[in-house]
Amino acid sequence: REQFPLHQMLLQYFPLLSPFSKRASPRTPLFWEFLSLIMSNLIPFTLHYESRGNRSKENLPFDQFELKAVVEAPEVNQAAPTGKKTLRQGSVVVTGASSGLGLATAKALAETGKWHVIMACRDFLKAERAAKSAGMAKENYTIMHLDLASLDSVRQFVDNFRRSGRPLDVLVCNAAVYLPTAKEPTFTAEGFELSVGTNHLGHFLLSRLLLDDLKQSDYPSKRLIIVGSITGNTNTLAGNVPPKANLGDLRGLAGGLNGLNTSSMIDGGEFDGAKAYKDSKVCNMLTMQEFHRRYHEETGITFASLYPGCIATTGLFREHIPLFRLLFPPFQKYITKGFVSEEESGKRLAQVVSDPSLTKSGVYWSWNKDSASFENQLSQEASDAEKARKVWEVSEKLVGLA
Ligand code: LMG
Ligand code: NDP
Numbered sequence: 483r484e485q486f487p488l489h490q491m492l493l494q495y496f497p498l499l500s501p502f503s504k505r506a507s508p509r510t511p512l513f514w515e516f517l518s519l520i521m522s523n524l525i526p527f528t529l530h531y532e533s534r535g536n537r538s539k540e541n542l543p544f545d546q547f548e549l550k551a552v553v554e555a556p557e558v559n560q561a562a563p564t565g566k567k568t569l570r571q572g573s574v575v576v577t578g579a580s581s582g583l584g585l586a587t588a589k590a591l592a593e594t595g596k597w598h599v600i601m602a603c604r605d606f607l608k609a610e611r612a613a614k615s616a617g618m619a620k621e622n623y624t625i626m627h628l629d630l631a632s633l634d635s636v637r638q639f640v641d642n643f644r645r646s647g648r649p650l651d652v653l654v655c656n657a658a659v660y661l662p663t664a665k666e667p668t669f670t671a672e673g674f675e676l677s678v679g680t681n682h683l684g685h686f687l688l689s690r691l692l693l694d695d696l697k698q699s700d701y702p703s704k705r706l707i708i709v710g711s712i713t714g715n716t717n718t719l720a721g722n723v724p725p726k727a728n729l730g731d732l733r734g735l736a737g738g739l740n741g742l743n744t745s746s747m748i749d750g751g752e753f754d755g756a757k758a759y760k761d762s763k764v765c766n767m768l769t770m771q772e773f774h775r776r777y778h779e780e781t782g783i784t785f786a787s788l789y790p791g792c793i794a795t796t797g798l799f800r801e802h803i804p805l806f807r808l809l810f811p812p813f814q815k816y817i818t819k820g821f822v823s824e825e826e827s828g829k830r831l832a833q834v835v836s837d838p839s840l841t842k843s844g845v846y847w848s849w850n851k852d853s854a855s856f857e858n859q860l861s862q863e864a865s866d867a868e869k870a871r872k873v874w875e876v877s878e879k880l881v882g883l884a
């Protein structure tokens with residue numbers, strides 16, 4: 483597994499392609515999506531050589547977009563703009579704003595002049611340098627220390643934030659770690675496996691504590707946003723690249739993910755860093771929906787999640803092998819065409835923070851090829867209300883809220 487064996491990868495998908503397969507019907511939506519991915523890369527390539535005299539793109543009989551439309555057909559579902567004018571600058575907390583998506587979002591929001599961004603980061607100096615080199619004006623941001631891998635740090639951050647006297651209008655849970663090459667688990671200060679501990683449990687405590695502050699805000703549109711991902715959703719091709727997300731019966735989570743008397747994985751299985759990350763993203767998307775069910779009506783807060791696109795150049799892949807870091811961006815750009823720049827992804831998340839048309843709660847936003855937002859479908863597991871409630875209740879115990 484650690485060597486990324488090619489034969490293992492191919493075996494995974496050959497059954498899908500074989501007409502004699504008993505394992506998977508060749509007519510599943512995934513089969514068509516996989517086929518369309520291959521065809522969309524082969525057809526333009528072939529046509530290019532068959533029609534050298536006529537290079538006009540319009541003459542191609544079909545392209546990837548048409549093929550994709552057959553399998554995806556996303557439902558565009560946008561709420562009507564509220565048209566409310568904001569009187570004061572909004573105040574938004576963004577976790578992990580020292581690089582990648584978080585930094586690009588902070589920059590996009592600060593540039594409008596309508597937002598003051600509280601950059602909640604574990605490395606103060608790195609965040610300061612990042613904000614400066616992004617050209618953010620001093621009056622539009624504040625850096626505050628937050629290490630999500632320590633629940634004490636989360637509580638301290640909340641205290642410090644309250645002491646600053648700023649209102650909380652929007653909270654963005656963005657920070658994450660991805661440890662695909664780790665052979666053994668590592669742990670947070672409280673002894674939770676690091677990826678789920680940081681990406682899910684740290685944010686779970688943070689957002690539960692800050693819910694009161696959001697409630698108190700008088701801002702016209704208050705929002706709590708938790709960044710999700712396509713790779714946690716097994717209703718997509720990307721979500722079927724092994725290892726797949728699966729929370730099982732939550733026995734590992736219930737035991738505290740400590741790797742001692744219990745597994746370090748939510749489902750109780752062997753440690754796998756890539757799976758732990760995808761599991762943590764499922765928890766993020768379930769938590770957003772559980773928040774929506776419990777608090778939207780009562781508080782009017784908008785709860786949302788999103789897949790910002792594949793930002794293949796960020797620090798998220800810092801632990802991956804160099805060959806992966808080299809091939810991943812061109813693979814996403816030219817083969818899957820799911821690539822987005824950090825700047826574009828930042829604009830997308832900034833939309834979810836402040837666009838008056840994205841006020842619908844309980845939604846998982848995605849963007850199509852023309853960068854238009856649409857309400858996307860989550861996988862069965864990532865939209866399982868019963869599982870969401872269990873994740874909520876178990877997490878509550880682990881972070882000391884119940
Ligand atoms: C998991 O394996 C481990 O199981 C897990 O434990 C953990 O370690 C995790 O990431 C960490 O990895 C991942 C494994 C699963 O993927 C790999 O082994 C790494 C592959 C590297 C992926 C990036 C490059 C992909 C190369 C394909 C195309 C080459 C192009 C190079 C790019 C340059 C472009 C100019 O992966 C899988 O299981 C996937 C199985 C699918 C295999 C089938 C491959 C199909 C590729 C789809 C593209 C179709 C287009 C083909 C047409 C091309 C024509 C030009
Ligand atoms: P980056 O690694 O660039 O950014 C992650 C941020 O999280 C960094 O600022 C990092 O801080 C911070 N962070 C990590 N651990 C902690 C911690 N313990 N306490 C506080 N902050 C921490 O990755 P991305 O920008 O790509 O990821 C941002 C979000 O986007 C994640 O939620 C990820 O799951 C999601 N996402 C990313 C995709 C992609 O293709 N890149 C696709 C789909 C979703 P530091 O700078 O100090 O390391």
Ligand code: PMR
Pocket residue numbers: 519660662711712713714719720723756759760791792793818820
């Ligand atoms: Mg994936 C078909 C579209 C597609 C998309 C949108 C992504 C997004 N990926 C796609 C397809 C494939 N990927 C295919 C066909 C393969 C096999 C070659 C593949 C492989 C792959 C690997 C090994 N992809 C990956 C990895 C990672 O290590 C990344 C990961 O899983 O991180 C958890 C990853 C990703 N692919 C994506 C996205 C968005 C990621 C990473 C980021 C994330 O989910 O946060």
